[in-house]
Amino acid sequence: MVSTSSKPLNIDLSRIRSDIQALQPQLVAWRRKLHQRPELGFQEHLTAEFVAEKLQEWGIEHQTGIAKTGIVATIRGQRSEVRQKEKETVLAIRADMDALPIQEENDVPYRSQHDGVMHACGHDGHTAIALGTAYYLSQHLDTFSGTVKIIFQPAEEGPGGAKPMIEAGVLKNPDVDAIVGLHLWNNLPLGTVGVRSGALMAAVEKFHCTILGKGGHGAMPHQTIDSVVVAAQIVNALQTIVARNVDPIESAVVTVGELHAGTALNVIADTARMSGTVRYFNPKLEGYFAQRIEQVIAGICQSHGAKYELNYSHLYPPVINDPGMAEFVRSQAVRVVETPLGIVPECQTMGGEDMSFFLQQVPGCYFFLGAANLSKNLAYPHHHPRFDFDETALGMGVEIFVRCVENFS
Template identity: 75%
Template sequence: MVSTFLSSPSVDLSQIRLEIRSLQAQLVTWRRQLHQRPELGFREELTAEFITEKLKQWGIPHQTGIARTGIVATIAGNRPGRVLAIRADMDALPIQEQNEVSYKSQHDGVMHACGHDGHVTIALGTAYYLSQHRDFPGTVKFIFQPAEEGPGGAKPMIEAGVLKNPTVDSIIGLHLWNNLPLGTVGVRTGALMAAVETFEVIILGKGGHGAIPQQTIDSIVVGAQVVNALQTIVARNIDPIESAVVTVGAFHAGNACNVIAASAHLKGTVRYFNPNYAGYFKQRIEQIVAGICQAHGATYELNYQPLYPPVINDGAVADRVRSVAETVVESPIGVVPNCQTMGGEDMSFFLQEVPGCYFFLGSANSKIGLDYPHHHPRFDFDETVLGMGVEIFVRYVEQG
C-alpha cells in the first residue's frame, strides 16, 4: 500500500502539508527513540524527560510532574480565540517485544504495543509546528498523560487542574488504529469506546473428599453456575438494541482430582456504551451471585471496580474533526463512521468535563506486515501515519 499522503498527485500540496512533510523524517526518529525506551504507567520518567527536552528546546512553556509524570504545555496563537486541549497518552505495556527491528524495545518485558509512542510523537510534532506558526486563534494546551493502560492517569490529571488556567473549552485526541488501514480515519458522534468495569468473585463453599460430595459444598459447581448465569445479563436483561459484554476471563479452583474445592475465584470484565447502565451491572451481578450461592449454601465475596466510563464524543466537535480529516486523508475508504469498539480509554474522563472528540487514525499496512493487532508482541504501524496525525491536529487548530 502506498500512502496517498506522500505520493498522490491529487493531494492538496498546501504550505501546511509541505512543511509537515518536511518533518516526517524527524517524526520517525522521535517515535523510534520513544519506542526503544517504553515505560509502564506512572513510571514514564524517561518519556517525560524526552518530551520536556523538546519543549525546552522550542521555547514552549510547560509544567511537569503532574499526576507524577504528566506534562502540560501551552502555546498561544496570535489571534484571540478559545482554548483547545490536545491529549496524548505516554505509557507502554508489560509485553516482551518480538519484532526484530533496529528500534526494538531496550526494556525487557515492556513494549509500546498500542501506539502511544506514536501519540506522543504526533503531539510533539503538532506542538513544534504551532510554535513556529502562531497565526492561529486561541490557545492550545498539550496534555501528555501517564498510565492510560492502567490504573488511569486522566482522572488525577484533571484533579490536578490541567483543564484550568486557562480553562479548556474543548479537547481532541487520537488513537493510532491497526484495525483500520493507513489513509483512513474513524470518527463518530456519541459513543466510540466502551465503559470498562471489572469484578472478582470468591465463592466460599466447603471442601472435602471427591468421593463423598454430600459432606461438601462444591465451589466449582457453584462457580460454573455463576458463569453461565452471568451470560443472561446481556441476553435477557439488556435492551437488544444496546451493546454490552460480560466476560469471565479467569476461573481458578482446586488443585487435585479427588478433592472438592472449598473456594473458587472468578475474575471478569464488563463493557457497555450507554452511560445509563452505570451501576446496573454491579447490582445485577451481585444479585445473581448471591442467589446461586444461597441456593447451594455457599457464601461469597464480591469486589466490583468501575474503571473508565464510555468515551462519548460531542457532535459538533466530531463533525469538525470529520471535516478536517476529509481534507487530509484520501483513500477509497476515507472517513469511517462505524468504528466503535468495546475497548476502553480514560480519555472518557476528559470528555465528561468538556466537549470533545476522540478518533481513530488508521495505521495498518498489511502489504509490509504492519497489521498486527494492538497489545500483540509484534505490534507495529506504518510511520507515514505520524505526519497525517500532525496535519489533522494542525488543520483543526488553524480553523479556529
Template identity: 70%
Template sequence: MISTVFPTSTPTLSGVRLAIRQLQPQIVLWRRQIHQQPELAFREAQTAAFISQKLTDWGIEHETGVAKTGIVAVVQGQQPGPVLAIRADMDALPIQEMNEVEYRSQQDGVMHACGHDGHVAIALGTAYYLSQHRDSFCGTVKFIFQPAEEGPGGAKPMIEAGALENPDVDAIIGLHLWNNLPVGTVGVRTGPMMAATEFFHCTIRGRGGHGAIPHQTVDSIVVAAQVVNAIQTIVARNIDPLKSAVVTLGELHAGSAVNVIADQARMSGTVRYFDEMYEGYFARRLDEIIGGVCQCHGASYELDYNPLYPPVVNDADITELVRSAALAVVETPAGVVPECQTMGGEDMSFFLRAVPGCYFFLGSANQAKNLAYPHHHPRFDFDEAALSTGVEIFVRCVESFCQG
C-alpha cells in the same frame, strides 16, 4: 460491521502540507526514540524528560510532574481566543517485544504495543509546528501528555491536578493509532466511540472435602459453574437487544487435586457497554445473581467490582470539526469511516466528561509491510506514514476551532 480493505502500498501524503511533510523524518525519529525506552504506568520519567527537553528547546511553556509524570504545555496563537486541548497518552505495556527492528524496545518485558509512542510523537510534531506558525491561529492550544492510560488511569488524576484549568479548556481532541483500519483512513463518529471498562473479581466459598463424599461438602466448583452460566443472561435477557454490552469471564481458578472437592473458587472478568444509562447496573446485577446462586447451594461469596473507565462519548460539534479536518487530509471521502466503534476502553472518557471533545481513530495498518498485528500483540507495529497525517489533522482542527 466495518469492512476493512488494506491497501497494497503506502498512501501518499498529498493532503499533508509541505511543512509538515518535511517534518515527517523528525517525527519518526522521536517515535522510535520513545519506542526504544518504554515505561509502564506512572513510571514514564524518561519519556516525560524527553518531552520536556523538546518543549524547552522550542521555547514552549510547560509544567512537569502533573499527576506524577504528566506534562501540560501551552502554545499561544497570534490573537486571544478559545482554548483547545490535545491529549496524548505515553505509557507502555508489560509485553516482551518480538519485532526484529533497529528501534525495538531496549527494556526487557516492556513494550509500546499500543501506539502511545506514536501519540506522543504526533503531539510533539503538532506542538512544534504550531510554535513555528503562531500567526496561523488564534487562541490557545494546551497539550496534555498523560501517564497510565493502560491502567490504573492517568486522565482523572490529571484533571484533579488542574490540567484543564489555567487557562480553562473549552474543548479537547485526541487520537488513537488504529491497526484495525488501514493507513490513510480515519475513524470518527458522534456519540459513543469506545466502551465503558469495568472489572470484577469474585471468590465463592463452599466447604471442601473428599471427592467420594460430596454430601459432606459445598462444592465451590459446581457453584461457580452455575454462576458462569447465570451471568450470561445479563446481556441476553436484561439488556436491550438494540444496545451493545459484553460480560466476559477471563479467569476461573479452583481445586488442587482430582479427589478433593475445592472449598473455594475464584473468577474474574470484564464488563463493557456503550450507553451511560447502564452505569452501576452490571455491578448490582452481578451481585444479585451470584448471591442467589450461592444461597441456593449454601455457599458464600465476596465480589469486588471496579468501574475503571466510563464510555468514550464524542460531542457532535467537536466531532464535526475533526471530521471536516480529516476530509481535507485523506485522499477520498471514503477514507473517513463514519461508524467506527470498539468495545475497548480508554480513560480519554474522563476528559470528554469534563469538556466537549472528540476522540478518533487514525488508521495505521499496512498489510503489504506486515504492519497489521493487533494492539497489545508482541509484534505490534504501525505504518509511520500515519504520523504526519495525525499532525495535519490536529493542526487543521486548531486552525478551524480557534478561528471560528
C-alpha cells in the same frame, strides 16, 4: 491480524503540507526512541524527560510533574483576527505516554530495550504526533489564534492518568473550551480516519469474586459444598445478563476471563476465584451490572449453601464524542484523507479509554487514525507482542491536529 480488505488506501502526501512532510523523519526518530524506552503507567520518567527536553529546546511554555509524570505545554497563537472576540478560544490536544507489560517479539532495530515492557498500543506514536504538533505550532504562531494546550498524559492503560490530571487543573487557567485526541488504530488501514458522534469506546468495569464452599473428598460430594460447581453455574448465568436483561438494541459484554480452583483431581475445592470485565456504551447502564452481577452470584451461592466475596470496580466511563466537535474533526480530516472511503463513521469498539474523563468535562472528539499496512506486515492487533504500525500515519496525525488548531473558533 486485520483482514485482507484492510489494505491501505492510496496516500496523497500532497494533502500534508510540505513543512510537516519535512518533519516526518524527526517524527519517526522520536517515535522509535520512545519505543525503545517504554515505561508503565506513572513510571514514564524517561518519556517525560524526553518530552520536556524537546519543549524546552523549542522554547515552549510547559509544566511538568502533573499527576506524577504528566506534562502540559501551552502555545499561544498570534494570528490577527478581523473581529475582536469576547474570549480567546482554548483547544486542548491529548496524548498518552505509557506502555504495557508485554515482552516485545518484533525483530526491529528499535525494539524495546526494557525487558517485559512494550509500546504495544501506539502510545509512542501518540506522543511523537503531539510533539510534532507542538513543534510545528511553535514555528507558525501566525497561522492560528487563541491558545493550545497539549496534554501529555500518563497511565492510560491503568490505573488511569486522565482523572488525576483533571483534578490537578489541566483544563483550567486558561479554561479549555474543547479537546481532541487520536488513537493510532490497526483495526483500520493507513489512509483512513474513524470518527463518529456519540459513543466511540465502551465503559470499562471489572470484578473479582471468591466462592467460599466446603472442600472434601472427590468421592464424597455429599459432604461438601463444591465451589467449582457453584462457579461454573455463575459463569453460565452471567452470560444471561446481556442476553436477557439488556435491551437487545444496546451493546454490552460480560466476560469472565479468569477462573481458578482446585489443587488435585480427587479433591473438591474449598474455594474458587473468578475475575471478569464488563463493557457497555450507554451511560445510563452505569451501576446496573454491578447490582445484577451480585444478584446472580448471591442467588446461586444461596441455592448451594455457599458464600461469596465480591469486589466490583468502575474504571472508565464510555468515550462519548460531542456531535459538534465530531463534525468539526471530520471536516478537518477529509482534507487529509481521500473521501469517501477515507472517513469511517462506524468504528465503535468495546475497548475502553480514560479520554472519557476529559470528554465528561468539556466538549470534544476522540478519533481513530488508521495505521495498519498488510503489505508491510504491520497489522498485528493492539496489545499483541508483535504490534507495530505504518509510521506514515505520524505525519497525517500532525496534519489533522494542526488543521484542528487553525480552524477552531
